[in-house]
Amino acid sequence: MATHKTDKADKQITVIVIGAGNRGTVYSNYAVDFPERLKVVGVADPRKFRRTLIQKNHNIPDDKVFEDWEDVVEQDKFADAVIIATPDRCHREPAIQCADKGYHILLEKPMDVTAAGCKAIVEAVKRNNVLLGVGHVLHYFPPAMTIKRLIDEGAIGEVINIQHLEPVGWNHFAHSYVRGNWHKEADSTFSLLAKCCHDIDLIKWWMGKKCLKVSSFGSLAHFNKENKPEGAASRCLDCSVESKCPYSAKQMYLDGPFGVRMGNEGWPLIAVVDTPTVETVTEALRTGPYGKCVYNTDNDVCDNQVVNFSFSEGRTATLSMVAFTEKLCTRSVKVFGTKGEIQCLNFNEVTLFDFVTRKTSKYPFISGAHGTRMTGHGGADFYIMDAFVKAVARNDPSCLCTAENTLESHLLTFAAEKSRLEGKIITMETDAL
Helix, strand or coil: CCCCCCCCCCCCEEEEEECCCHHHHHHHHHHHHCCCCEEEEEEECCCHHHHHHHHHHHCCCHHHEECCHHHHHHCCCCCCEEEECCCHHHCHHHHHHHHHCCCEEEECCCCCCCHHHHHHHHHHHHHHCCCEEECCHHHHCHHHHHHHHHHHCCCCCCEEEEEEEEECCHHHHHHHHHHCCCCCCCCCCCHHHHHHHHHHHHHHHHHCCCEEEEEEEEECCCCCHHHCCCCCCCEHHHCCCHHHCCCCHHHHHHHCCCCHHHCCCCCCHHHHCCCCCHHHHHHHHHHCHHHECCCCCCCCCCCEEEEEEEEHHHCEEEEEEECCCCCCCCCEEEEEECCEEEEEHHHCCEEEEECCCCCEEEECCCCCCCCCCCCHHHHHHHHHHHHHHHHHHHCCHHHCCCHHHHHHHHHHHHHHHHHHHHCCCEECCCCCC
16 A cells, blocks of 8 residues: 555545556556555456456456447446547547546546547536546646646746647657557557647647637658668568667567566567566567558658647647657656746756746645555656546536646647648637547
8 A cells, every 4th residue: 555645534536447458457556555545446348358457456356347438338327437548540429428428537638539439428428527637647746736836826927938849759759650559540549649739738828829820831751761771671580671670569568677577567568568587578570560660561650740839819839749868758848937937858857047036946746645546647647646536426516627728738739730731820710620
């Protein structure tokens, strides 16, 4: 059990996990660390291995283990809430039907892959008066909240500009967006929505102004057949130049720091095989998508993209998403105000430089997730679950970002992609979806 101090006044709530992959498993681990606050009472997933793993972890009875989410909503309501962590294109219907059944919902990002789907989900939760939390984990992360608090306190005067960087990581991008589940838009969604909808949520939240216009540029610049090295094979295990390639599947999954030979049994291997061993991983690399040359797949999502935002009162912001970075998803942000500047590099310690005193103040971050199983995203996974459980236990919507605000940030993301595709500036009131 974790050592993090919890609010003993809050009652235990019950939850059903719909989608028992990586994210569903991570969120449900909160119940292992804090059993007095959360109990997992059901699971639905078409993959026997994944749903059985959740069942064993939480001692779920056989009659509450389902292959399909539709089986859950056919039952009488038997929990307070659901965690929906199905694939991106399978969010809309379970979210709407669970809301209609009266379940509070934690929905993995993005809400849906279409603007219409996002709007329909928000309408459903409002119609049924249930809580909705969306997996924008960074919104609940203490460094992000410290930035927001300093802005609201006027510590840097009026915010004029925000610069935000999402460094995806060269290996993470190759794993997830070239070989993995998000490599093809038709099967999932475009990379900006999959990767950066919560970055856009942060920019909008910090700025606190209405966004008027959006423009965006981006492309699949590198991971294509034109950049395939001479002599490269279609699979890394058969490739004569594999040892010189930074995207080698052999290094990624077998021999490198995240490889099975280094004793790793977690990410990214759990996406490759159910039970990672040298033998199972090697076979998967010979036959499955994760062993393919990154220059020889059918991927089509952007590996770099920039977004420009024009807010009311002349305020501006920029977001850069890039695959080719040493850092793995450790965001950096700079907020420029009329009286000072805020920086948060690697999404850890926040610093503030005051133009009047010419002094720098530091706001260190010590994660409350230490000692838990929820250290992903620097501990942000813990903080969103903590907020959601608290919101449901207290029936307190103020613990969560509102559904309407989450919808607005999604609509900005769709507008940015429309700008990129159509090559024009999108005016939110007239051109957005």
